[in-house]
Amino acid sequence: MPNLFTLVLQIAVVLAACRLVGELFRKIxxxxxxxxxxxGIMLGPSLLGWIAPHTSAYLFPTSSLGFLNALSQVxxxxxxxxxxxxxxxxxxxxxxxxAVLTSHVSITAPFVLAAFLALYLYPRLSDDSVAFTNFAxxxxxxxxxxxxxxxxxxxxxxxxxxxxxxxxxIACAAVDDVTGWCILAYIVVLIRSAHSSTSIWTxxxxxxxxxxxxxxxxxxxxxxxERVYKEKGELSENLMALMLLLVLASAxxxxxxxxxxxxxxxxMGAIMPKQRHFVRYVLDRFETITVTLLLPxxxxxTGLRTNIGLVKGPEMWMYCGLIILVATAGKxxxxxxxSWLTGIPLREAAGLxxxxxxxxxxxxxxLNIGLDIGVISPALFSMMVIMALVTTFMTTPVLALICPKExxxxxxxxxxxxxxxxxxSLHDGESQVA
Amino acid sequence: MSNTSRNFIVAYVLLVGLPxxxxxxxxxxxxxLVAPISVDGVWKIEGDASRLAAQPCAKSVSSLSNTxxxxxxxxxxxxxxxxxxSKTVASGTIDGKSVKxxxxxxxxxxxxxxxxxPAAWTATIDPKSExxxxxxxxxxxxxxxxxxxxxxxxxxxxxxxxGAH
Numbered sequence: 001m002p003n004l005f006t007l008v009l010q011i012a013v014v015l016a017a018c019r020l021v022g023e024l025f026r027k028i029x030x031x032x033x034x035x036x037x038x039x040g041i042m043l044g045p046s047l048l049g050w051i052a053p054h055t056s057a058y059l060f061p062t063s064s065l066g067f068l069n070a071l072s073q074v075x076x077x078x079x080x081x082x083x084x085x086x087x088x089x090x091x092x093x094x095x096x097x098x099a100v101l102t103s104h105v106s107i108t109a110p111f112v113l114a115a116f117l118a119l120y121l122y123p124r125l126s127d128d129s130v131a132f133t134n135f136a137x138x139x140x141x142x143x144x145x146x147x148x149x150x151x152x153x154x155x156x157x158x159x160x161x162x163x164x165x166x167x168x169x170i171a172c173a174a175v176d177d178v179t180g181w182c183i184l185a186y187i188v189v190l191i192r193s194a195h196s197s198t199s200i201w202t203x204x205x206x207x208x209x210x211x212x213x214x215x216x217x218x219x220x221x222x223x224x225x226e227r228v229y230k231e232k233g234e235l236s237e238n239l240m241a242l243m244l245l246l247v248l249a250s251a252x253x254x255x256x257x258x259x260x261x262x263x264x265x266x267x268m269g270a271i272m273p274k275q276r277h278f279v280r281y282v283l284d285r286f287e288t289i290t291v292t293l294l295l296p297x298x299x300x301x302t303g304l305r306t307n308i309g310l311v312k313g314p315e316m317w318m319y320c321g322l323i324i325l326v327a328t329a330g331k332x333x334x335x336x337x338x339s340w341l342t343g344i345p346l347r348e349a350a351g352l353x354x355x356x357x358x359x360x361x362x363x364x365x366x367l368n369i370g371l372d373i374g375v376i377s378p379a380l381f382s383m384m385v386i387m388a389l390v391t392t393f394m395t396t397p398v399l400a401l402i403c404p405k406e407x408x409x410x411x412x413x414x415x416x417x418x419x420x421x422x423x424x425s426l427h428d429g430e431s432q433v434a
Numbered sequence: 435m436s437n438t439s440r441n442f443i444v445a446y447v448l449l450v451g452l453p454x455x456x457x458x459x460x461x462x463x464x465x466x467l468v469a470p471i472s473v474d475g476v477w478k479i480e481g482d483a484s485r486l487a488a489q490p491c492a493k494s495v496s497s498l499s500n501t502x503x504x505x506x507x508x509x510x511x512x513x514x515x516x517x518x519x520s521k522t523v524a525s526g527t528i529d530g531k532s533v534k535x536x537x538x539x540x541x542x543x544x545x546x547x548x549x550x551x552p553a554a555w556t557a558t559i560d561p562k563s564e565x566x567x568x569x570x571x572x573x574x575x576x577x578x579x580x581x582x583x584x585x586x587x588x589x590x591x592x593x594x595x596x597g598a599h
Contacts, residue, residue, distance in 0.1 A: 104450045
């Protein structure tokens with residue numbers, strides 16, 4: 001049984017720290033989520049455990065972390081459902097060849113560069129229990145992900161959601177995330193099947209059948225939700241509870257099949273109806289508790305696993321710098337180059353590249369999975385968390401530098417051309433965006 | 435086929451297709467890389483009781499040689515957390531089959547002469563044994579009356595359960 005006093009104290013401390021640091025970051029024009037990620041790290045061994053080890057041990061005793069983790073995982077399951085709900089890969093089709101190319105290059109460029117980097121890092125930061133292929137593929141998928149929710153939030157704040165830049169960025173991020181999660185699912189299956197009595201083909205077969213049932217069966221049934229919403233303008237509590245049950249059932253199926261809870265939750269969100277008002281309605285129902293209560297616990301749990309002290313010495317910091325450099329060159333550079341080659345002006349292309357380089361919370365989710373399945377070591381995990389923080393932190397100032405407001409005003413094609421109702425405007429740590 | 439479509443296909447092949455071929459090459463090359471032997475996990479240590487009894491600071495030494503240790507590995511770098519009363523933490527390295535760590539022994543009030551001094555924890559791993567095993571010694575360079583205490587450690591199976599964390 002959890003020690004309730006400890007658990008409630010932990011939740012209170014985490015919420016207070018996340019709100020406070022999140023607010024401070026907003027003052028420097030950063031999305032709140034970046035501050036919350038920082039707050040999580042501050043509560044872990046990197047700061048609190050370092051300067052006040054006894055307080056840290058009292059607040060976060062090892063024996064209590066399982067409960068904190070369980071709560072945070074529930075939050076991430078709902079979060080992944082909301083991410084899936086918010087993305088609409090069909091948006092990509094509307095953007096034409098330019099977006100297709102940009103999107104695919106923004107995955108392949110960081111992926112391939114990360115694989116090259118893996119050649120260097122594998123003998124230095126991994127061990128022989130991890131196959132090089134798994135290590136390289138994981139590094140690739142971790143570096144090619146884009147924080148779709150944070151990106152949407154930044155665009156909304158800058159009133160760019162309806163601009164060409166905004167719509168292409170949103171479409172590309174959606175494709176990146178779906179692709180990244182598919183690759184990650186493959187890696188998880190590879191690694192777990194090595195320790196399982198079930199053959200990999202049985203697992204893959206099960207996943208394919210499950211996917212087909214979800215896409216061609218469950219998806220049709222889910223249209224009933226949209227129908228009811230159109231008729232009544234709302235969904236009953238029973239229907240909302242059923243939706244949550246479906247999310248949990250889907251999550252359990254993917255966990256049982258040997259991938260991960262989060263894939264099922266994401267898939268359920270992805271196959272939900274995409275009518276804008278319906279999506280907004282569901283987001284409004286779920287996001288407050290998820291964003292304000294459960295996700296900060298995830299940040300804290302991630303922070304407790306992140307020990308920047310493991311990145312010690314010039315050599316380790318050089319690895320960390322290389323990771324940040326390669327991640328940025330691949331994502332920012334690749335997206336910029338591809339969109340520029342397809343005819344987007346260089347400045348706008350650089351703006352798109354900067355947006356695609358946002359990794360935020362999605363990166364933390366992936367990294368935690370990587371650490372859980374043992375494909376990355378604790379030191380590499382800490383380095384990748386630093387990379388996620390740096391690339392997310394740099395987005396707003398770099399974007400302001402490349403595409404200042406005066407530039408937006410001068411460039412007619414970049415001005416918002418339709419009401420800035422975000423396709424998704426949630427869970428970047430800032431709830432209830434109008 | 436229009437010029438736009440042709441350009442798109444050329445660009446796609448160059449920017450997406452070629453890098454993927456490169457990726458295949460990297461994955462192929464990487465298979466020949468050798469990473470350090472994995473020692474990550476929980477190890478149950480058993481010290482040589484006869485040597486232990488002869489130590490002037492048997493209690494302190496026993497806390498490191500008759501316990502379990504959690505090794506957290508990042509490449510060649512190791513962090514060892516001993517499951518003793520003071521949760522002694524040490525950093526070490528692995529080089530080939532050789533594991534080395536420097537441990538600062540916490541003074542036990544009933545021991546004389548061994549407290550707060552560094553001890554060298556060295557071991558050799560047998561990667562082929564199942565489960566993996568470590569054989570080594572704990573020695574005190576600054577304690578002339580101390581003799582190295584040999585120990586043997588067996589890797590414990592990972593706790594069952596997948597999923598998140």
